[in-house]
Amino acid sequence: MSSLEVVLADVAAERRAQERIWGVQEFPDGTGPEYEARADEAKAEVGASSKRGRLTWRHILTEEFYEALAESDPVRLRTELVQTAAVAVQWIQSLDRRHGGSPHATTANTADGREKLVRDRIPEIIERAGRTPEARVAEDGEFETFLRAKLYEEAGEYVSSGDPAELADILEVVHALAAVHGLDQAELEHLRAAKAAERGGFTARLVLRTRPTAD
Incomplete structure (x- = not known):
């Protein structure tokens, strides 16, 4: 090589x-x-x-x-x-x-692991599988940050797999984020409908070409 x-x-x-x-x-x-x-x-x-x-x-x-x-x-x-x-x-x-070249040691999973937001019943499901979950309740100041990261995670999974079932996960995170901002599902739907009335939806499948601006 x-x-x-x-x-x-x-x-x-x-x-x-x-x-x-x-x-x-x-x-x-x-x-x-x-x-x-x-x-x-x-x-x-x-x-x-x-x-x-x-x-x-x-x-x-x-x-x-x-x-x-x-x-x-x-x-x-x-x-x-x-x-x-x-x-x-x-x-x-x-x-x-x-x-001189040396073998590359790829990133390994650390013993401490990492934290991510999970659905409420995940610890229960882990226990039923015979394992001990390590979980804690997110503090008020970090909950929104975890939700934002979860939104990117779920969107990435849909983009990667194309599985429409992943859209339900995205929607669940969207509803949780809306609640953080004091919006219930009806209010969120009102905002969606208002934007659709002003700008339209995506039913026409319009694709706009953009070009980089000159320096």
Whole structure:
């Protein structure tokens, strides 16, 4: 295998390990123009370091990383993330050339595990299966955070499997989030209907083409 194939195989193995532990994860991007100043600073540092003969992989990866953070358009963001990943791969190849390749130890599940929100009867189901559940009640300040994470988890499972039964799980989380915001199901339906009256639904199957704006 070439050095590139070795690194990409390690990256693929790491992704598989992450998915075994955490499943399909979905989070908001959290990027936008508020990072443009940092991207400009990182680019200037690359130029200055290059002129002084002190350019490092850290400089290059930092520039690519902040350029990705500064993007909100999904097409451009994807391009920048691919470029960032490519630089990280180059850096690993450079490490291997200088220090010799070493077997990659993929992420392993920790003894402490991780916490996630589950349906109310899950501990009971675990007990009936002969196991001892480790569960606690979420504090007021963290409950919404757990619900948001659960919404991404359930949406990711539907996107991954296409199973319409997953939509029921999404709906359950939506109702719980609505309750956190003081909305009952009737009020939530009223908001949905009002938006549908103003903007329409999705019955027409309209697909709008968007184009990146010029710099």
